[in-house]
Amino acid sequence: xxxxxxxxxxxxxxxxxxxxxxxxRARDSHVGHSHGTSGKSITDxxxxxxxxxxxxxTIALTDYNTRVVFAGVTALGAASGLVGTFLLLRKRSLLxxxxxxxxxPGIGIAFLIGEAAHLSGRSLPLLLAGxxxxxxxxxxxxxxxxxxxxxxDDAALAIVLSVFFGLGIALMVVVQQLPTGNAAGLSHFIYGxxxxxxxxxxxxxxxxxxxxxxxxxxxxxxxxxxxxDATFARTQGWPTVLLDLALMGLVVAVTVxxxxxxxxxxxxxxxxxxxxxARFWSHRLGVTVLxxxxxxxVSGFVGVAASALFPKLPAGAVIVLAAVVCFAASxxxxxxxxxxKRWLEQRxxxxxxxxxxxxxxxxxxxxxxxQPPGRDAVNLLDCPVSLxxxxxxxxxxxxxxxQLLRIGFAERLIMLNDNRDAVHLTAEGKLExxxxxxxxxxxxxxxxxxxxxxxxxxxxxxxxxEHVIEPNIVNKLEELLAGREGAALVPADPxxxxxxxxxxxGL
Amino acid sequence: xxxxxxxxxxxxxxxxxxxxxSKVVVWDADFDAPAGKLVAIVGxxxxxxxxxxxxxLDLIPAASGSVRFFGxxxxxxxxxxxxxxxxxxxxxxxxxxxxxxxxxxxxRRLGWCMPVRHKHREMxxxxxxxxxxxxxxxxxxxxxxxxxxxxxxxARALAQDADLYLMDEPFASVDAATERAIVEVLRELRAxxxxxxxxxxxxxxxxEYFDHVALLNMRVVAQGPVAEIFTTExxxxxxxxxxxxxxxxxxxxxxxxxxxxxxx
Numbered sequence: 001x002x003x004x005x006x007x008x009x010x011x012x013x014x015x016x017x018x019x020x021x022x023x024x025r026a027r028d029s030h031v032g033h034s035h036g037t038s039g040k041s042i043t044d045x046x047x048x049x050x051x052x053x054x055x056x057x058t059i060a061l062t063d064y065n066t067r068v069v070f071a072g073v074t075a076l077g078a079a080s081g082l083v084g085t086f087l088l089l090r091k092r093s094l095l096x097x098x099x100x101x102x103x104x105p106g107i108g109i110a111f112l113i114g115e116a117a118h119l120s121g122r123s124l125p126l127l128l129a130g131x132x133x134x135x136x137x138x139x140x141x142x143x144x145x146x147x148x149x150x151x152x153d154d155a156a157l158a159i160v161l162s163v164f165f166g167l168g169i170a171l172m173v174v175v176q177q178l179p180t181g182n183a184a185g186l187s188h189f190i191y192g193x194x195x196x197x198x199x200x201x202x203x204x205x206x207x208x209x210x211x212x213x214x215x216x217x218x219x220x221x222x223x224x225x226x227x228x229d230a231t232f233a234r235t236q237g238w239p240t241v242l243l244d245l246a247l248m249g250l251v252v253a254v255t256v257x258x259x260x261x262x263x264x265x266x267x268x269x270x271x272x273x274x275x276x277x278a279r280f281w282s283h284r285l286g287v288t289v290l291x292x293x294x295x296x297x298v299s300g301f302v303g304v305a306a307s308a309l310f311p312k313l314p315a316g317a318v319i320v321l322a323a324v325v326c327f328a329a330s331x332x333x334x335x336x337x338x339x340x341k342r343w344l345e346q347r348x349x350x351x352x353x354x355x356x357x358x359x360x361x362x363x364x365x366x367x368x369x370x371q372p373p374g375r376d377a378v379n380l381l382d383c384p385v386s387l388x389x390x391x392x393x394x395x396x397x398x399x400x401x402x403q404l405l406r407i408g409f410a411e412r413l414i415m416l417n418d419n420r421d422a423v424h425l426t427a428e429g430k431l432e433x434x435x436x437x438x439x440x441x442x443x444x445x446x447x448x449x450x451x452x453x454x455x456x457x458x459x460x461x462x463x464x465x466e467h468v469i470e471p472n473i474v475n476k477l478e479e480l481l482a483g484r485e486g487a488a489l490v491p492a493d494p495x496x497x498x499x500x501x502x503x504x505x506g507l
Numbered sequence: 508x509x510x511x512x513x514x515x516x517x518x519x520x521x522x523x524x525x526x527x528x529s530k531v532v533v534w535d536a537d538f539d540a541p542a543g544k545l546v547a548i549v550g551x552x553x554x555x556x557x558x559x560x561x562x563x564l565d566l567i568p569a570a571s572g573s574v575r576f577f578g579x580x581x582x583x584x585x586x587x588x589x590x591x592x593x594x595x596x597x598x599x600x601x602x603x604x605x606x607x608x609x610x611x612x613x614x615r616r617l618g619w620c621m622p623v624r625h626k627h628r629e630m631x632x633x634x635x636x637x638x639x640x641x642x643x644x645x646x647x648x649x650x651x652x653x654x655x656x657x658x659x660x661x662a663r664a665l666a667q668d669a670d671l672y673l674m675d676e677p678f679a680s681v682d683a684a685t686e687r688a689i690v691e692v693l694r695e696l697r698a699x700x701x702x703x704x705x706x707x708x709x710x711x712x713x714x715e716y717f718d719h720v721a722l723l724n725m726r727v728v729a730q731g732p733v734a735e736i737f738t739t740e741x742x743x744x745x746x747x748x749x750x751x752x753x754x755x756x757x758x759x760x761x762x763x764x765x766x767x768x769x770x771x
């Protein structure tokens with residue numbers, strides 16, 4: 001079961017990434033000499049509103065450059081959603097923000113090294129390697145500060161983030177004043193520029209994404225244990241420090257490959273938002289991981305599509321906005337933890353409780369009317385109840401009374417008398433009132449008699465005591481109730497109710 | 508306390524010192540857990556009870572001292588030891604079910620990268636049945652009550668099928684049903700010759716639940732069979748002269764004495 005799930009997750013991720021890599025490769029086989037033009041940005045032909053032809057070309061992915069960017073960014077979205085889920089569950093979300101900011105000085109330094117070595121300073125692998133190095137350094141700095149000093153976690157993150165980012169900004173200014181004048185594109189790493197992606201960039205992203213997916217699939221169980229209970233993992237001999245390093249290494253990798261597309265300011269959103277959104281839909285880790293991957297991929301896709309159609313729109317920002325829309329929708333409609341679900345559950349409980357209150361109140365009123373209490377079971381519930389008495393006896397407000405009566409009328413449990421100042425139970429209402437009151441009293445007695453174990457058996461959905469408690473205990477409870485004054489036993493099997501024709505009822 | 512006992516005892520702690528920064532928490536502690544017994548570690552709050560367990564398991568560094576599990580250092584005897592941490596030590600709002608948590612006790616046996624298979628899920632389910640949670644196997648863990656969560660942790664330890672069980676406050680704020688379930692499990696473990704060491708906070712139940720007791724207040728004040736060690740005098744040495752506590756303890760001691768006579 002578990003293995004099947006892990007395999008299916010892996011399968012979907014690999015198919016997704018494989019499909020994307022096919023998109024990139026397809027062009028290479030058609031046209032061998034694409035290197036000169038593939039770097040051309042799709043924003044070069046900027047127009048305000050997309051022509052129909054352009055929309056078609058974007059959707060059908062006929063344009064090679066668009067295809068490249070689509071493949072790269074979608075893969076990035078998938079990988080970040082996947083890794084982000086574990087990061088979120090490990091409660092290290094903010095560490096990824098710090099890591100992304102720490103990459104900036106690395107980019108500057110790598111550029112300087114490249115210039116000094118007379119390589120092309122804009123070589124992406126070199127720049128990303130530099131970014132990864134300072135990203136890891138920043139992460140280690142946080143860990144060291146946390147372990148070796150009394151500085152608290154959040155302060156350590158803030159200090160490292162600002163120091164590295166400040167250093168990076170200073171380096172950027174220096175680099176841009178170099179006479180070679182090659183550094184113009186470096187600021188893309190701050191805000192992101194997906195459109196500037198070349199096919200070799202996209203391939204780099206794809207390879208890194210596939211690697212991340214494979215590592216996550218292989219270490220699924222280990223990461224699960226690490227995120228849930230790292231202490232226990234340590235007692236079991238799992239190298240938690242190594243596992244943490246692997247996870248944080250994945251975070252650095254995703255951050256670094258995401259720099260170009262979404263920029264270092266927003267890459268944290270790619271990691272955290274899809275994962276946080278997925279958490280509203282499932283209580284299973286496998287499903288959560290898969291959903292986060294899909295949400296990340298879809299966000300990436302939407303972002304690139306928007307920026308391909310409207311070249312003035314920055315892809316990075318749209319990607320993040322698309323993810324946030326997914327998050328907002330999940331927050332409201334999420335099947336497991338969404339606000340709607342919780343609200344509906346709340347409503348259902350309130351409704352049931354209100355219904356029970358009404359029926360029990362009427363039953364008890366009828367009981368006090370008859371002498372001796374509760375013994376005249378046959379005609380007991382025919383007694384009409386004045387609305388005013390009902391309200392006062394139960395200390396209800398006018399509003400509450402109206403609310404309860406509405407429920408009673410809607411379900412045809414009670415009917416208004418001709419004078420419109422009293423209600424009586426319908427045939428169905430009598431049955432329900434007996435059932436509800438009986439259950440309530442049995443539960444009450446059960447709580448008193450079995451105080452030690454009772455709380456774990458009482459559940460909001462357990463209306464019927466027989467569904468939860470063994471019959472012999474129910475019998476005993478009934479005996480106990482029969483001997484009690486006041487709240488007497490409610491007959492379990494009342495006589496067949498007389499069929500009363502229903503009159504139109506309403507307030 | 509001789510060399511041979513060190514070789515065979517499930518757990519033997521010698522001269523253990525643990526300090527957080529400059530504050531000493533455990534001081535020259537000697538502690539033995541004899542095989543096949545239920546052992547309680549009791550002492551006032553902040554006496555270092557949990558710390559003693561954690562330092563034994565290499566979870567926090569000890570300043571000095573030696574700890575032997577079945578005559579071996581912990582890292583070599585790991586497979587024979589199961590640890591039940593305090594329930595509050597993890598975030599229960601985690602997307603896994605009860606049976607998945609219990610299966611975590613089998614991960615070491617599975618090895619790197621190997622997934623949990625049907626066989627292992629069945630083993631985990633069996634462990635859940637033992638703690639009375641058979642019906643809750645697929646329930647997400649945040650939807651369990653506190654006592655049920657505690658029992659999930661216990662089931663995870665049972666799944667490990669160890670020889671020595673170290674439990675950190677398993678009875679802390681649990682309902683009566685859970686307490687009974689845990690006691691039952693402890694007795695069954697003892698019947699199978701296993702050893703259990705529990706950090707325990709509830710003095711009156713010590714004579715009823717445990718065979719051996721170690722009284723700890725930074726150092727081990729006294730340890731041995733409950734009938735001999737669990738005396739008002741020793742408790743006063745451990746807890747100081749707090750009256751209400753001592754009264755309660757005195758009653759417990761009396762009950763223990765009666766129970767011992769009853770047994771013999």
